Amino acid sequence: MRLSVWFSITGLLLLATLLAAAFVQARQYTLLNLTVQHQDDYLALNLYQVEIEYLRLREQLRKEVDAPGSPALQLRYDIFVSRVALMHSDRAQRLLTYGEDAEAVMQTVDSFVRRADLYLGSDPRGPLSPQAAAALLSALETLDGPIHQLMLEASHRVAGRVTERQAQVRHHNRIGLALTAFLLAAVLLFAGIALRQMRSLEERRRRQAELADQLRDARIEAEAANDAKSEFLADMSHELRTPLHGLLGMLSLVKDSPRDPRATDWLGAADDSAQHLQRLIDDIIDLSKLEAGTLTLLPAPVDLATLLREVLALLQPLAAAKGLSLRLDSDPALPARVQIDATRVRQVLYNLLANAIKFSEAGAIVLRARQRIDADGVPLLAFDVSDTGIGMDGDTVLRLFRRFSRADDPRARRQDGSGLGLAISRKLARLMGGDLQAQSTPGAGSVFSFWCPLRPAAESPLTQAPALATAARALQVLVAEDHPVNQRYMAALLARLGHHATVVDNGLEALQTLQARAAGAAVPAFDLVLMDVHMPVMDGVDAAAALRALPPPIGQVCVVALTADVYGDTRERCLAAGIDEVASKPMSSVALRALLERRFGNPVAAPGTPGLPALDSPADRSGHSGELPGLLDTATLHTVRDLMGPAGVPTLYGGFFAQAEDAARRMRDALRDADTEALRRCAHTVKGAALNLGLPALAQAASRLNREAGTLAAPHLALAVQRYEEITAATRTLCEGEGLLP
Known part of the structure; x- marks a missing residue:
């Protein structure tokens, strides 16, 4: 408050000083302007010349009386008349008009000029005779005293005015100097107050910055604590889910094997407990996501x-x-x-x-x-x-x-x-x-x-019921997938459900195959395209957009995207490209059966084919980078064995580990070349296949590399690659012990 009062007082003083200085400057300007306007010094000199010319003309007239015919008389008269004309100017009138005597003198001078013009003017009536010259001389001599007195008074008046203006200028200069000194002092005072205020503001800003740092640290600590809680819940839920899925898988196996009749009730109770535990874990995961704001x-x-x-x-x-x-x-x-x-x-x-x-x-x-x-x-x-x-x-x-x-x-x-x-x-x-x-x-x-x-959605022309008419027959399915393991898995899964699969390696081949199939009358058209999102040459999103640009019926075929990252941007890109649905990888038989029922009614499966156990979702197996889950998922392993048969499993797992070890080598090359995008692509190809084959630890390691390759520092990224290699070797050893490799 005190600083505000001081600022106000100083500001008012500065304003008053500036106004006074402006007044003094304006006054000085007026005085200087008057000096320029009147030009009194120059005018006084001209008036003094009038008296000089008067005396010269008088002497010349005297000579003319004694010796007539001198040409100098005409010159002297003309100069005198020009000086008299100056006395009739406005500035001369203001200077000479100070009484009746001055007016009388001017009238006498004018009368003399009129008489002299008869002989010496521009249009003379006759020559100047000695008698006329003597008369003019007599009239001119009567002006001797009055002209002298008039010129003297004019000189005094000019000198007084000049002295007065000079005194005023000196007075205003003194005032201006005083105001300048005061203004300087006021500016210095204002600067001192401003400097003090700036230091006060800087100190306050420093205290506020310290307080903001403390608040930020507190917020970071609170967020870290909340994130730690959420991560703990998610990690623990993940760790509980892994043995839980194994328990459920083993229970399903035991149910189908010969046993003591009383074991049916025991297994039912164990299965109910496991299902209840699974629902509880799911609730905890959802709650942690909701509280963390990540759902x-x-x-x-x-x-x-x-x-x-x-x-x-x-x-x-x-x-x-x-x-x-x-x-x-x-x-x-x-x-x-x-x-x-x-x-x-x-x-x-x-x-x-x-x-x-x-x-x-x-x-x-x-x-x-x-x-x-x-x-x-x-x-x-x-x-x-x-x-x-x-x-x-x-x-x-x-x-x-x-x-x-x-x-x-x-x-x-x-x-x-x-x-x-x-x-x-x-x-x-x-x-x-x-x-x-x-x-x-x-x-x-x-x-x-x-x-x-309530947000109504438009009817989809691409997913309406033409397929329902053919729901009772085996479907023609085109699988676009770049990983050989995933190709064999999806083909076997579709065959197990009684449908025909055609496999291609990328989106471009999918487009070419669709067009070739549509052109062949003897071969049935495809009912469904299962399109991997991430593929070389042309990915699934671009392929779907190109497919939708084709004319019907080929441009209206149902397309379902398969991806392990069904979140946010990926899902939006897929739907914007015209893809009908986005499904998670790996695709279990139960999920695939439900998908086909949604899209095509109730397609028949192969006779005598039992339902296969559902695979857990990618989020269940590869969502966190904490302690490793089990190297093998027994429930998924049982599914793959049942799906591929004893002859197909060693070939499938052998091909996968050959590619996984080759991916590790390419990751090392990408790490050496600082090519994080290439490293991410290698990890992505391993992640999906590992999930399909029931290798959760390896899928999690690959998922972390795929997710964090662009953000991890080089040392941490090298450790992550090393961890991937260690898990690959440990998983291979375990698979060899289980008889999964040739």
Whole structure:
């Protein structure tokens, strides 16, 4: 406050000083301008010349009287007349007009000039005679005293004015010097105050920077702690999943082998426990992603009726086992296709319906789908799940969506569950721009309402039902995949499901094969293209875009992209190129069967072919770079053995390890040449094949190189390559012991 007052006072003083200095400068300019305007010194000299010429003319007239006919008289008269004319100028009048005497003298002078002009003017009437000269001399001599007095007064007046102006200029100069000195002092004072203020601001800025650094450090520590928590949850979940998948795989094998009849119940209990543990781990992973803000929605056009039927089909056996009716009530006015994240909507509805079945002993479970309009006029896609279960009181409803929160009712305590499902469902609903709420009455059941923005999607001309007419026959599938192991795996998987596979190495060959097949009348056209996203020559995205540019029917064939990174930009690029669906690698038989059912109805599999166990997703096996998972995934190994047969497994694994070791050599070359892109491509080719063959540790090492090749420092990147080589050698040794290699 004090500095502000000082700044104000100093500013006002500076302003006043500047105004005064401006006034003094203007005044000095006026005085100098007057000096230039009047030119008094020059005028006084000219007036003095009038008296001189007067005296010269008088002497010449006297000579003319004594000796007439001198030409000098005319010259003297002309000069005198010119000086008299000067006395009639404005400046001379202002200088000479100081009384009646001056006017009388001027009139006498003018009278003399008029008389003299008769003889000496420009148009004389006659020659100047001695008598006329004597008369003119007499008239001229009467002006002797008055002209002298007039010129003397004029000189005094000019001298006074000049002296006065000089005094004023000196006075204003003194004032200007004083103002300049004051202005200098004020500027120095202002500079001192400004310097002090700048130092104060700098000190305050320094303190603020220190505080900002402390806050940033605190934020970084908090974020690091949160990231560590999330990473711990994800790593531990991953570590739990690996033996869990092995347990589930071994249980499935034991179920199919001869055993003690009592083992059926034991294995059923073990399988139920493993399934419950898997659901709990999935909930923990989702919760950690939601809290860390890393869970990303992937909206895409979805057939709403198909989605709802799939959810009910999954839960129908559970409802039937408890004697419950499970019904769908969908508003016919809803759009056929909507833009949503089908996986997350399915997850929320599954949780709500599973809870309704869990807490209901009799009656019906109803899933209603409606369109609503919110207070802002925005259309909403609303779902209501109503049950006839035990219900809840108001206090229970209030804490229902908290983590690990469960009802106090003993009947609810008898049901298993983590207490995370509803908390996750509400977070997902709000992430989608909607919400999840509950209404319940004890003993009368509950109603859970879930809604999200309704965004209708256009009908896809590429995925409509022409294929349904051929759903009962084996499909013609074109597989575009650059890795030989993945090629053999996908071909065997399709053959196992009763379909025909044609394999090509890149997107360009896929386009050429499609065009050649379309041109041949004797060969059936392809029903489906399974397109790897990352391939040499032409990748899957560019190939799909080129395919969509071709005329129908070839340009309308269904295309499904296969990739191990189905996130964000990759998915958006695929959909923008005209790809119908993006699926995760590796593709299990269950996932492939579900894909074919979505796209082509219910294609028949080969007779007598049992369902194959599902492979875990890439995120389950290669998402983190912490402690290594198991070198072999027994469940996937069982799938590959069952799929390829005893003769095909050694060739498949032998070819893979030959390529994996060659990839290690090329990684070393890329590391030496600092070519991170080449290193990343080598790792990418190994990652997908390792996942397909059930080698999670090797897939994780390759995945890390693929993901972090461009960001790791050179020493850390070299260590990662060395780790990949060590894991490759250890995995090969283990595969040899298992009889997987020739």
